[in-house]
Amino acid sequence: MGKPHPRLQSPQNESIAVPAPGAGKRGEAGYLGYLLRQASAAQRLRMERTLSDLGVTPAQFVVLTMLHAYPGISSADLARLSLLTPQTVSVIVANLERGGSIERRAHSVHGRIQHLDVTAAGQTLLAKCRGRAHRLDAQMKAHLTRQEERIVRKWLVSLATEEAPVEVD
Numbered sequence: 001m002g003k004p005h006p007r008l009q010s011p012q013n014e015s016i017a018v019p020a021p022g023a024g025k026r027g028e029a030g031y032l033g034y035l036l037r038q039a040s041a042a043q044r045l046r047m048e049r050t051l052s053d054l055g056v057t058p059a060q061f062v063v064l065t066m067l068h069a070y071p072g073i074s075s076a077d078l079a080r081l082s083l084l085t086p087q088t089v090s091v092i093v094a095n096l097e098r099g100g101s102i103e104r105r106a107h108s109v110h111g112r113i114q115h116l117d118v119t120a121a122g123q124t125l126l127a128k129c130r131g132r133a134h135r136l137d138a139q140m141k142a143h144l145t146r147q148e149e150r151i152v153r154k155w156l157v158s159l160a161t162e163e164a165p166v167e168v169d
Helices: 032-054 058-069 075-082 086-098 120-140 146-161
Strands: 007-009 015-017 102-106 114-118
Touching: 032 058, 032 120, 058 075, 058 086, 058 114, 058 120, 075 086, 086 102, 114 120
Parallel strands: none
Antiparallel strands: 007 015, 102 114
């Protein structure tokens, strides 16, 4: 089964077992937002583990993916697309550049503007990462029909793109 879950002390000094993922409020009875965050954290950990021997973090994989998909984007756009802060992207870019996965080149007209390009070595690394990411995706959708997968994808995209009104009582 897994390792035992920790116990907490209640205000009355009673020992309370922390539920495992999938149980109690961490299960189907939990808030959807919490369940999304829990699933995201679990998937992030799986991604970290699957990329670790390549020396790539999930954030580096996202940055490489976005640079490859949208060549010539600004660092600010790269941060937005990667769902990372500009400061984090700056550190990631420096590390990927130092590792030879990306390179900077001056803009052909505006010399002070820097373009980031994925190098041949970076494309090779990205291909390895993608293969592993595709396997993780296949595991996630293994028990879904194609129709269910489409529904989940549409729902997730709608959550990311809809501006839900905030109602305060």
